[in-house]
Amino acid sequence: MRVLILTEGYSHTGYGHISRCTAIAQVFRERNANVTFIVNGDESVKNLVQSYPLFVFNWLENTERLLEYLSQDDIIVIDSYLAGKGLYTEIRQRVKVAAYLDDFNRLEYPEGIIINGTVGAELIPYKRNFGQHYLLGKDFVILREAFKDLCGHREIREKVKTVLITFGGSDPLNLTPKILEKLTNCYANLRKIVILGPAFSHKAEIERMADDNTVIYRNVEAEVMRDLMLAADFAISLSVLSQEMAGQTINELAITGLPSVIFKVAENQGNNIAGWKNIGFVDEFIDATKDWHIDDLDKIILKFENSEYRREIFCRGISQIDGKGAHRIMKAVIRMFYEMNMDMRLAKEEDLLPLFELTNDRMVRQNSFSTHAISLDEHRNWFYATLKNRARRLFVFYEKEKLIGQVRFDIEENNSAVISISIGANYRGFGLAPCLLEKALRHFHDRERQISKIYAYVKTENMASRYAFIRAGFKDCVSDNKHALKYCYVYGN
Secondary structure (H helix, E strand, O other), rough: EEEEEEEEEOOOOOHHHHHHHHHHHHHHHHHHOEEOOOOOOOOOHHOHHHHHHHHEOOOOOOHHHHHHHOOOOOOOOOOOOOHHHHHHHHOOOOOOEEEEEOOOOOOOOEEEEEEOOOOOHHOOOOOOHHHEEEEHHHHOOOHHHHHOOOOOOOOOOOOOEEEEEEEEOOOOOHHHHHHHHHHHOOOOOEEEEEEEEEOOOHHHHHHHHHOEEEEEOOOOOOOHHHHHHHOEEEEEEEEOOOOOOOHHHHHHHOOOOOOEEEOOOOHHHHHHHHHHHHHOOOOOOOEOOOOOOHHHHHHHHHHHHHHHHHHHHHHHOOOOOOOOOOHHHHHHHHHEEEHHHHHEEEEEEEHHHHHHHHHHHHHHHHHHOOOOOOOOOHHHHHHHHHHHOEEEEEEEEEEEEEEEEEEEEEEOOOOOHHHHHEEHHHHOOOOHHHHHHHHHHHHHHHHHHOOOOOEEEOOOHHHHHHHHHHHHHOOEEOOOOOOOOOEEEEEEO
């Protein structure tokens, strides 16, 4: 499986898109996908994408070169604020599955998966067309690897001692000097950690305003940013939905539970700020796109001096993000890829050995009512008997020449049948089981119209199968097997 990541980033605009795309690349690589980056940017991006194949060129203008990289076997992930609908459509036609990262309903996307991990994104009125699938809201927040599994790590100190100031890659409104001057003059006892992005051009001004209680960092790695956030008592930052940071900063502030003074620096940030305000992580914000005064900071900082208030903000932040957003995105994209790539048919002789391997898979045996290993002779006898058995239907699912799984029906009296399913180890964890069940149920019904009810028996501890059958339309019913739960599917309901 090849995954192409198409994005943009320059030293003068920032690397927010690249940052969240590398987080996505990491989870795809964990599933053994071959990930390649294509970036509209300058040579500086090579330092950010060192561990992946990388092509740097203006793909917005050089579309012929871009299209040469695409094939019908590919997954493509696009994260852009610049590409138009026409180019999206042309790209979609050349690949198997397309996923689009969106932050504010930028345009009407073609068929594919639209991803918006902004808190409250499920309330955005997307025009939902046929063939579009949506991953919206806090469950799909993308975090860099360094920020995963952090919930609860913060110490809430009685007194405020340290403030973190960060305004993205370039600080387009040059707010950092103004804020540092305010803090130096009015809050001299505060330790001030100032983080300057790679495109910030007023470093000399910052250095002039810094006092002995100021520490300046430039272009920090994710691990350093995480540690600095955990070390601070509150932050002064921005809710970014711009090319620079693509919403990363406020999400990282939330998962570290760092209370923050948030500046709105662009009109497209309204939904993002509103989402965090509704949750209560952002209590108040300063709209830097309108008239504001530096003294507006005072009332917010005064609130942060209350440790219980900071604790409340901390709890609201960490309760919203679990760090698994990138994994959920990866699983949804791969699930669609397999669903579009799979072939289903009745089993035949050539399936003997693939099904033997699946039958003896450790998890398959563990979830079976008979847990002992199956010998090849046992399997062979069962398999050939199954092919001849008019009361049994064995469907197999393949991705090219690789067996994904099987679904079996055993026809009983009273116009009913019993169903079972197993999926190969390499295809588990993507939520494929409901798809296999739905396809098998439909094809079985086409062949056996007299069957009205399908029963499934599942071990109580087999949560994955229980969830899969329910997703496929099965309902709980009274079990006649004390070792298993029973589910029922009724055709036509």
